[in-house]
Amino acid sequence: MTFDDFPSLLARAQAHAGDFLHDLPTRFVGARASREEMLAALDGPLAMAGEPPMAVLDLLAAQAPRGASACAAPRYFGFVIGGALPVALASDWLVSTWDQNAGIHVISPLAAALEEVAARWLLDLFDLPRGSGVGFVTGCQMAHVTCLAAARHGLLRELGRDVEADGLHDAPRIHVVASRDAHVTLGVALRYLGMGTRSLVAVDADAQGRMRVDHLREVLAGLQGPVIVCAQAGNVNTGAFDPLPAVAEVARARGAWLHVDGAFGLWARAGGAPALQAVAAGMDLADSWATDAHKWLNVPYDCGVAIVRDAEVHRAAMTSTAAYLVQTAGAERDAVDWVPEFSRRARGIPVYAALRALGRAGVADLVDRCCARARQFAEMLSAEPGVAILNEVVLNQALVRFDDDQTTRAVIAGVQADGTCWASGTTWHGQAAMRISVSNWATGEDDVALSVAAMLRVYRGLRGGAD
Numbered sequence: 245m246t247f248d249d250f251p252s253l254l255a256r257a258q259a260h261a262g263d264f265l266h267d268l269p270t271r272f273v274g275a276r277a278s279r280e281e282m283l284a285a286l287d288g289p290l291a292m293a294g295e296p297p298m299a300v301l302d303l304l305a306a307q308a309p310r311g312a313s314a315c316a317a318p319r320y321f322g323f324v325i326g327g328a329l330p331v332a333l334a335s336d337w338l339v340s341t342w343d344q345n346a347g348i349h350v351i352s353p354l355a356a357a358l359e360e361v362a363a364r365w366l367l368d369l370f371d372l373p374r375g376s377g378v379g380f381v382t383g384c385q386m387a388h389v390t391c392l393a394a395a396r397h398g399l400l401r402e403l404g405r406d407v408e409a410d411g412l413h414d415a416p417r418i419h420v421v422a423s424r425d426a427h428v429t430l431g432v433a434l435r436y437l438g439m440g441t442r443s444l445v446a447v448d449a450d451a452q453g454r455m456r457v458d459h460l461r462e463v464l465a466g467l468q469g470p471v472i473v474c475a476q477a478g479n480v481n482t483g484a485f486d487p488l489p490a491v492a493e494v495a496r497a498r499g500a501w502l503h504v505d506g507a508f509g510l511w512a513r514a515g516g517a518p519a520l521q522a523v524a525a526g527m528d529l530a531d532s533w534a535t536d537a538h539k540w541l542n543v544p545y546d547c548g549v550a551i552v553r554d555a556e557v558h559r560a561a562m563t564s565t566a567a568y569l570v571q572t573a574g575a576e577r578d579a580v581d582w583v584p585e586f587s588r589r590a591r592g593i594p595v596y597a598a599l600r601a602l603g604r605a606g607v608a609d610l611v612d613r614c615c616a617r618a619r620q621f622a623e624m625l626s627a628e629p630g631v632a633i634l635n636e637v638v639l640n641q642a643l644v645r646f647d648d649d650q651t652t653r654a655v656i657a658g659v660q661a662d663g664t665c666w667a668s669g670t671t672w673h674g675q676a677a678m679r680i681s682v683s684n685w686a687t688g689e690d691d692v693a694l695s696v697a698a699m700l701r702v703y704r705g706l707r708g709g710a711d
């Protein structure tokens with residue numbers, strides 16, 4: 245291989261990408277290939293002799309239509325999955341092309357400057373304290389790790405300890421208080437940080453999954469030692485927000501660190517609708533925030549964001565130094581100071597490109613449109629006898645129940661097999677439900693109408709069969 249191979253290979257990659265993207269909005273939405281089919285096409289012994297690069301590219305592309313789901317498509321409503329804005333995807337191609345190790349400034353003043361600006365823009369957009377530390381990580385999971393490492397550092401330093409040097413040996417237990425409906429990644433972060441999932445103390449939640457502040461008060465009164473309160477902005481099932489202003493007041497009175505899981509809910513702060521501003525009020529009162537860009541900002545995987553109010557605490561928890569590293573003493577940004585990774589992709593660059601291309605108005609419109617589509621789902625589906633919407637649709641999530649558990653699960657399976665759209669299931673407070681998450685920049689009213697028609701076609705078919 246030589247540098248002369250680049251133009252022809254990249255042109256081929258572009259042609260394959262064009263085909264994939266052309267079919268994306270209309271193709272069967274789920275993945276269709278099994279593991280066995282994928283391995284039959286792709287497996288084999290690692291050969292001594294290599295193959296022509298073009299043939300390798302063609303092989304990859306040939307398997308994508310069946311092996312990849314159309315999770316970036318406008319009618320994919322599973323989990324909480326964003327698509328890729330054209331400008332975000334295109335800039336991500338450039339990130340791969342430049343192949344910068346964006347860990348330290350000296351390797352890439354370009355990446356450092358773009359991430360410095362993107363970080364500032366995000367604080368502006370979310371209206372969070374402007375001096376906060378910001379790190380671009382792989383996802384909200386690692387944003388939790390980063391933020392909770394900062395919390396651990398800050399709380400133990402107040403007790404005269406140096407957790408980076410001593411670890412947690414002999415340290416007082418830090419209790420982590422979160423609602424029963426908190427996201428699973430919070431517990432995983434505690435495992436990584438040596439605090440363990442038994443540090444978690446559950447607070448009761450209401451029917452929407454919102455933390456009950458009266459119970460939070462009670463729980464905090466019974467705890468000794470340092471405490472982290474984890475609030476949630478956007479429950480993964482209902483989209484509900486913990487009542488942040490009240491949670492913050494109680495947490496502050498206790499001297500607790502307040503962390504917010506705003507994987508997608510933090511983006512409500514960027515919405516234009518007054519109802520969203522009300523729902524997202526008080527989030528600025530926290531000490532740290534974890535969010536995703538690969539969900540609602542619709543940049544390609546992967547990109548999460550860790551934000552910590554006290555930048556100095558954030559840096560102390562994350563920084564790494566070594567004799568051979570060339571780190572800056574000035575204002576230049578070394579990403580290693582803000583994230584767990586050492587070598588890293590410049591994943592903040594597509595964030596910069598997306599924000600620059602959308603502007604504040606474009607982001608607000610993206611958020612508002614997704615919420616409007618979720619309400620459209622709720623309105624259209626609830627008009628059907630036997631269909632119930634289990635949540636208050638305050639954001640981009642709708643929980644749908646068809647008759648009973650068995651029918652609901654059968655509708656989900658039928659919808660996935662139909663391929664018009666894709667939605668997955670959950671159990672919400674003991675009841676089976678279909679989850680609908682509208683997180684894609686391209687989802688239009690027609691996409692919702694087509695998807696509702698498919699869901700009701702499956703549901704009526706099951707009902708007809710049962711009569």
Ligand SMILES: *Cc1c(COP(=O)(O)O)cnc(C)c1O
Nearest residue numbers: 324383384385427429480507536
């Ligand atoms: C998606 C999600 C996470 C985890 O985010 P990743 O980007 O998958 O690491 C955490 N919390 C909530 C509420 C989420 O929706």
